[in-house]
Amino acid sequence: MTKKAFALRLDPAVHAAVERLAAAELRSANAQIEMLVREALSRRGIDVPVTKGPKRGRPRKDTE
Known part of the structure; x- marks a missing residue:
């Protein structure tokens, strides 16, 4: 996967x-941002498959 x-x-407050x-979900900040973006897309009806x-x-x- 690329x-x-x-x-x-x-x-800064959003980043914190x-x-x-x-940290609470045992993910990196980068992985957490990706999860949040995927959840937001899903709520809008856009299904993005995991590569x-x-x-x-x-x-x-x-x-x-």
């Missing part, structure tokens, strides 16, 4: 609230 980076300017919420990440580990050897 993530797109961009600058986000937040009011996001950090507190993230699958890349497969990890070595490829299987084909045994014949």
Whole structure:
């Protein structure tokens, strides 16, 4: 999964609230912001699927 980076300017009080919420839910602030955006989109009727990440580990050897 490729993530797109961009600058986000937040009011310091909003950022502090996001950090507190993230800590309470054992997430990073970045992951918490993504969850909040997804929830807001969902409430507006926009369903965004979670992109699958890349497969990890070595490829299987084909045994014949």
